Amino acid sequence: MQTVPFWTEDFPRPTTLPHHSLPTQVDVAIIGGGYTGLNAARVLAQNNATVAVLERHTMGWGASSRNGGMATVGLKAPTQEIFRRYGEKLGRAFWQASLEAIDLIEHLVQTENLDCDFQRTGHVELAYKPAHFAHMQSTVAWYKKALNHQSSHVVSAAELHQEIGSKAYHGGLVDTASAGLHPAKYVFGLAQVAARYGACLCEQVDVQKLEKLPTGYRLTTNQGVLTAKEVFVATNGYTDRLVPTLKPHVFPVGSYIVVTEPLPADWQRQLSPKGRMFYDSKNFLNYFRLTPDGRMLFGGRNNLSTNLDLHDSARRLTQRMVEVYPELAGVPVTHSWTGQLGITFDLMPHVGRLNGIYYSVGYGGHGVAVATYLGTEIGLMLAGKKQTTPFAEIPQQTMFFYRNQPWFLPFAAWYYRFMDWAF
Numbered sequence: 001m002q003t004v005p006f007w008t009e010d011f012p013r014p015t016t017l018p019h020h021s022l023p024t025q026v027d028v029a030i031i032g033g034g035y036t037g038l039n040a041a042r043v044l045a046q047n048n049a050t051v052a053v054l055e056r057h058t059m060g061w062g063a064s065s066r067n068g069g070m071a072t073v074g075l076k077a078p079t080q081e082i083f084r085r086y087g088e089k090l091g092r093a094f095w096q097a098s099l100e101a102i103d104l105i106e107h108l109v110q111t112e113n114l115d116c117d118f119q120r121t122g123h124v125e126l127a128y129k130p131a132h133f134a135h136m137q138s139t140v141a142w143y144k145k146a147l148n149h150q151s152s153h154v155v156s157a158a159e160l161h162q163e164i165g166s167k168a169y170h171g172g173l174v175d176t177a178s179a180g181l182h183p184a185k186y187v188f189g190l191a192q193v194a195a196r197y198g199a200c201l202c203e204q205v206d207v208q209k210l211e212k213l214p215t216g217y218r219l220t221t222n223q224g225v226l227t228a229k230e231v232f233v234a235t236n237g238y239t240d241r242l243v244p245t246l247k248p249h250v251f252p253v254g255s256y257i258v259v260t261e262p263l264p265a266d267w268q269r270q271l272s273p274k275g276r277m278f279y280d281s282k283n284f285l286n287y288f289r290l291t292p293d294g295r296m297l298f299g300g301r302n303n304l305s306t307n308l309d310l311h312d313s314a315r316r317l318t319q320r321m322v323e324v325y326p327e328l329a330g331v332p333v334t335h336s337w338t339g340q341l342g343i344t345f346d347l348m349p350h351v352g353r354l355n356g357i358y359y360s361v362g363y364g365g366h367g368v369a370v371a372t373y374l375g376t377e378i379g380l381m382l383a384g385k386k387q388t389t390p391f392a393e394i395p396q397q398t399m400f401f402y403r404n405q406p407w408f409l410p411f412a413a414w415y416y417r418f419m420d421w422a423f
């Protein structure tokens, strides 16, 4: 078993992707070369701004090449809770944004010829307990009545075999608007597009210091100094203290994945007859799907730590995968890896400006679509094509006890484990 992401082994950084050296001056410097940063770079370069994407490792190195590749409707916070918190107008805007985010990926795939195995497979949220299925029934009724959202429906336990070859669940909520893709193909494709429009892609550039000048900013990196009129921080789960006032708003949480070796075609049809994306209804949820080459990808976490042992995590994930699919017992696991999500205290994405510096963070497990959308929104704002976005209108939350180290995560993990056991 290899302890590296399967996706970049399957599709490594293309040799045709240019390596640019650090410019000395740009209109916009973007820190972080994932879906957020690259989508902003694409829009800015299209609008004739000079733009440099500064990435500490290689383009897409962060969560954008390590994720499950599931572009699912909605946000991390439940939609009804979002309506309660922020009211109907903003609630509708956030819901609509989550749908438009998937449409945007599809649009990019078509117009920019992004070959990333994008498919509107739909997803199924699987009821871990009978009470969770009852909640799904009322949720779907609300989606139809309040949102006129027609692409979701529930499937009872008796009919669930049409969606999944597992007896582990008590029904499910299907949404056919969701999609699956190959994360590494997608992020390298975005990098190619941004470069084609003229963005500089600067890899192995670690931004170490950010200073405000009378006009613009000075960025000190391990490869020299760059000045920029505007700066956009797109570091999400890898946000450090570069912008000290941003750090308390977002904290890193580890997510872990294993994949098996490719499965025979008849097994694939049996395990996932419609090729859906799956996740269950627990707080410590598992998410899983077939990869485009027919492996079972199975993800989740045992606690919120970012540095679990990858052999130990593979053992636990495999055990859970076999509980869901007993026929996978003994099938070799070929890869085990991890990456960092950016989580906010209210489970909402947050965008805005701090001391003039733009940022966008906190997508939870919805970043494939939402990072694409918000990177594009910030790009449009920086290009002067848009004034604001609804995500900038909600208050930023932090907690007095968090400044640098997320020491509270083990306690949060106990709480969520208790909630999963009790409810």
Ligand SMILES: Cc1cc2nc3c(=O)[nH]c(=O)nc-3n(C[C@H](O)[C@H](O)[C@H](O)COP(=O)(O)OP(=O)(O)OC[C@H]3O[C@@H](n4cnc5c(N)ncnc54)[C@H](O)[C@@H]3O)c2cc1C
Residues within 6 Å of the ligand: 031, 032, 033, 034, 035, 036, 037, 054, 055, 056, 057, 060, 061, 062, 063, 064, 065, 066, 067, 068, 069, 070, 071, 072, 205, 206, 207, 208, 234, 235, 236, 237, 238, 239, 240, 242, 254, 255, 256, 257, 287, 299, 338, 339, 340, 341, 342, 363, 364, 365, 366, 367, 368, 369, 370, 371
């Ligand atoms: C294991 C896993 C599974 C996931 N599964 C899903 C899923 O199925 N569906 C879904 O919607 N979402 C999923 N997500 C979340 C999704 O991948 C992220 O929300 C999304 O990729 C975030 O993109 P980003 O560009 O904002 O950040 P990232 O892709 O994380 O990029 C941030 C980059 O910033 C760079 N950086 C940080 N600091 C500096 C610095 N000082 N100088 C230079 N560079 C710096 C880092 O090196 C990193 O590459 C998953 C995440 C993980 C980790």
